[in-house]
Amino acid sequence: MSTTSLTAARLGLVACDTCGLLSRPAGPGAAGFCRRCGSKLHGRHPNSLQNTWALAVAAAVCFLPANALPVMVTNAFGSSTPDTILGGVVFLYTSGSWPLALIVLVASFMIPLGKLIALAWLLISIHRRTHGGERQRMRLHRAVRAVGPWSMLDVFVATFTVALVQLDPLMSVEPGLGVLFFASVVVLTMLAAESLDPRLLWDLDPADIKRA
Amino acid sequence: MPDPIAIDALPQASLDPPRRRGPSFIWFIPILAAAVAIGIAVQRVMTEGPTVTILFKQASGVQAGKTFVKYKDVDIGQVTAVELADGFSKVKVTAKMDRSAAGLFVEDTRFWIVEPRITLSGVTGLGTLISGNFIGLQPGKSTKDERAFVGLDTPPPITDQPGKRFVLQAADLGSLGTGAPLYFRRLKAGEVLSYALAAGGSGIDVTVFVNAPYDQYVTSETRFWDASGIDVSLNAEGLAVRTQSLVSVLAGGVAFDLPSFASTESPADEGATFTLYKDQTSAMKQPDPVARRFILYTDSMQGLSVGSPVKLLGVTAGEIAGVDLTLDPETRAFRPRVLISFFPERLIARFIPEQTALAEAIAQGDEAERLALIRHQFDDLGLRAQVRTGNLLTGERYIAFDYDPKAPKVTIDWNQDPLVLPVTQTGLDDLESKVTGILEQVRAILATVEKMPLEGIAVDLDGAIKKIDRLLAGIDTKTLPELDQALGAMRRAMTTADRVLEGTNQTLLGTDAPGQQEFRDAMQEIVRAARSVRVLADYLERNPSALIRGKGKE
Numbered sequence: 001m002s003t004t005s006l007t008a009a010r011l012g013l014v015a016c017d018t019c020g021l022l023s024r025p026a027g028p029g030a031a032g033f034c035r036r037c038g039s040k041l042h043g044r045h046p047n048s049l050q051n052t053w054a055l056a057v058a059a060a061v062c063f064l065p066a067n068a069l070p071v072m073v074t075n076a077f078g079s080s081t082p083d084t085i086l087g088g089v090v091f092l093y094t095s096g097s098w099p100l101a102l103i104v105l106v107a108s109f110m111i112p113l114g115k116l117i118a119l120a121w122l123l124i125s126i127h128r129r130t131h132g133g134e135r136q137r138m139r140l141h142r143a144v145r146a147v148g149p150w151s152m153l154d155v156f157v158a159t160f161t162v163a164l165v166q167l168d169p170l171m172s173v174e175p176g177l178g179v180l181f182f183a184s185v186v187v188l189t190m191l192a193a194e195s196l197d198p199r200l201l202w203d204l205d206p207a208d209i210k211r212a
Numbered sequence: 213m214p215d216p217i218a219i220d221a222l223p224q225a226s227l228d229p230p231r232r233r234g235p236s237f238i239w240f241i242p243i244l245a246a247a248v249a250i251g252i253a254v255q256r257v258m259t260e261g262p263t264v265t266i267l268f269k270q271a272s273g274v275q276a277g278k279t280f281v282k283y284k285d286v287d288i289g290q291v292t293a294v295e296l297a298d299g300f301s302k303v304k305v306t307a308k309m310d311r312s313a314a315g316l317f318v319e320d321t322r323f324w325i326v327e328p329r330i331t332l333s334g335v336t337g338l339g340t341l342i343s344g345n346f347i348g349l350q351p352g353k354s355t356k357d358e359r360a361f362v363g364l365d366t367p368p369p370i371t372d373q374p375g376k377r378f379v380l381q382a383a384d385l386g387s388l389g390t391g392a393p394l395y396f397r398r399l400k401a402g403e404v405l406s407y408a409l410a411a412g413g414s415g416i417d418v419t420v421f422v423n424a425p426y427d428q429y430v431t432s433e434t435r436f437w438d439a440s441g442i443d444v445s446l447n448a449e450g451l452a453v454r455t456q457s458l459v460s461v462l463a464g465g466v467a468f469d470l471p472s473f474a475s476t477e478s479p480a481d482e483g484a485t486f487t488l489y490k491d492q493t494s495a496m497k498q499p500d501p502v503a504r505r506f507i508l509y510t511d512s513m514q515g516l517s518v519g520s521p522v523k524l525l526g527v528t529a530g531e532i533a534g535v536d537l538t539l540d541p542e543t544r545a546f547r548p549r550v551l552i553s554f555f556p557e558r559l560i561a562r563f564i565p566e567q568t569a570l571a572e573a574i575a576q577g578d579e580a581e582r583l584a585l586i587r588h589q590f591d592d593l594g595l596r597a598q599v600r601t602g603n604l605l606t607g608e609r610y611i612a613f614d615y616d617p618k619a620p621k622v623t624i625d626w627n628q629d630p631l632v633l634p635v636t637q638t639g640l641d642d643l644e645s646k647v648t649g650i651l652e653q654v655r656a657i658l659a660t661v662e663k664m665p666l667e668g669i670a671v672d673l674d675g676a677i678k679k680i681d682r683l684l685a686g687i688d689t690k691t692l693p694e695l696d697q698a699l700g701a702m703r704r705a706m707t708t709a710d711r712v713l714e715g716t717n718q719t720l721l722g723t724d725a726p727g728q729q730e731f732r733d734a735m736q737e738i739v740r741a742a743r744s745v746r747v748l749a750d751y752l753e754r755n756p757s758a759l760i761r762g763k764g765k766e
């Protein structure tokens with residue numbers, strides 16, 4: 001199966017992102033607006049690469065404090081214990097529940113990190129116009145997009161615990177600054193994955209990419 | 213190849229304005245994220261405090277992440293690691309300190325482990341009560357920074373607060389402990405620093421610290437007493453309940469004050485030694501250097517006990533020093549004898565110098581002059597002793613000295629030592645004597661009326677009055693004994709109540725009384741309960757799933 005088959009871009013056509021209507025661009029360098037629904041037309045998402053890069057970089061920046069700062073501060077009986085994500089993993093592992101430790105490690109550390117790496121790899125492959133493996137990269141992109149919202153589960157658990165465990169003065173849980181950064185990582189990687197136009201993956205013609 | 217598409221048949225898009233080139237505003241997001249992250253990192257580094265290590269012989273109750281380092285009741289750091297050191301002979305405690313406290317860690321800063329205590333200021337929440345031990349510190353004066361310390365076994369004396377240290381000598385420690393509060397007129401004025409067995413093991417030396425400005429009220433005459441528990445006393449004065457504060461009831465405490473007879477105002481020297489009295493009453497009792505002893509023969513010792521007051525014109529001027537029975541050599545009958553101690557110094561008013569001087573001159577003067585004064589009181593002014601009921605409820609009685617110009621003359625053997633002083637033998641109780649007094653007045657009026665010239669009326673009146681007189685006499689002989697009996701029965705009931713109360717008193721307040729024991733047990737129960745809550749919390753922390761699945765087998 002060839003991935004270099006005819007595309008709308010090759011034919012100089014643009015498809016409406018909203019209603020799917022295939023149109024001829026209004027003029028060179030400017031696709032114009034959809035006749036049917038009025039949406040702005042563009043051959044590829046405008047600034048897709050730049051936006052994805054920016055959001056991915058922002059996510060990477062937030063990833064550091066998300067892991068360095070405590071996500072939860074447990075106040076129990078007069079002593080407060082700050083818990084970071086990795087600290088929690090180590091704690092779970094040393095206290096014997098390695099399956100839980102593995103789940104937390106994968107869900108809260110590996111997946112966000114993996115998403116960042118995947119985004120970077122997709123972006124680099126687009127820039128390098130890598131031949132072959134477009135299908136795999138497509139699947140990866142789909143996986144990154146699919147897994148995105150699920151990472152919010154961590155944030156949900158943290159906020160849930162904070163709201164639930166308020167047994168002052170015996171015990172209380174406060175959110176740490178880390179959870180804010182963790183949420184930022186999740187949201188930013190989601191936005192980055194969304195802003196990456198997957199069509200760029202098979203745009204091997206430099207002319208196509210220039211359009212993006 | 214797919215089928216050819218009629219491209220021209222497709223609609224043509226409308227024209228839009230040319231796109232702006234250059235970096236997108238989207239880059240604002242990573243820059244903002246970086247700025248926030250860097251800001252937090254910088255703030256972290258800025259507030260990063262020093263890490264210190266402290267070597268302890270024992271580190272009971274010190275836990276990583278749970279034990280705090282406190283200075284002036286403020287958390288300034290947290291223990292991050294506890295490990296054995298020096299070939300397992302010592303415990304190395306590593307603590308991360310706040311940056312704000314960085315200046316405290318110099319060469320001669322000292323650390324020690326503070327065990328939790330119940331103090332009113334400390335129990336602000338259940339958390340502090342069960343938060344366990346903490347590490348206290350005393351800042352040094354050196355300017356050389358130090359990060360490795362050797363902890364003290366016992367807390368050092370307070371030196372960074374103005375005040376003075378004193379030593380109190382006590383028979384036993386009672387319920388006092390290190391940190392027990394010191395009260396001056398119920399204000400917290402200091403605390404117990406330490407205690408140690410006195411040389412020879414004959415008692416306990418309690419070292420206390422009195423904060424400025426209270427230390428200036430500690431003179432050589434200041435009295436210290438154990439203010440622990442509740443002091444309930446039942447005596448001729450009635451029921452007295454004294455406590456210092458809730459803390460002293462729970463955790464023990466010491467109170468001090470100047471007795472009313474104190475004469476000096478110059479503060480005592482640092483390190484001065486005082487006696488720790490067991491209660492306020494015994495502490496405030498006058499030393500009474502010139503106690504005079506006298507003997508009274510009463511008709512009954514009912515309600516008189518050692519320590520009961522002796523009052524002169526209503527002012528407590530002494531106390532009963534002893535009650536016993538003697539055998540009258542002539543009649544061979546038992547005679548109750550009351551030995552009283554009389555403290556003339558207590559009576560001297562100190563406010564008018566001339567009067568004070570005269571009284572003191574007599575009190576301190578030679579025996580003949582003093583005897584002459586006493587003789588004057590009894591022979592010329594008619595001073596007489598009387599046994600009176602102080603508390604109708606308890607039947608407590610006391611000795612009262614009052615001037616009675618009409619008292620019959622008595623002969624006193626002035627050569628005896630101690631002197632036997634005359635007692636007005638009313639034979640009746642106080643109440644009875646009052647009734648008799650009223651009767652006598654009535655008789656006096658009757659006598660006057662009898663002398664009136666109105667013969668006829670007088671005769672009738674006389675008859676009527678005689679009836680009244682008889683009636684009154686009847687009251688005197690019939691009703692009064694009944695009244696006396698009623699009073700006696702009431703008094704017996706009260707004595708029982710008194711015993712019960714005394715029993716209660718001992719049950720609740722004696723040092724090794726069962727009540728106090730129970731109270732202690734209850735407190736220990738609370739501490740145990742707190743400990744179990746802690747254990748549960750620790751368990752839940754380790755096994756959060758137990759909340760849902762229950763406690764599985766370990």
Ligand SMILES: [Zn+2]
Nearest residue numbers: 016019034037
């Ligand atoms: Zn459209």
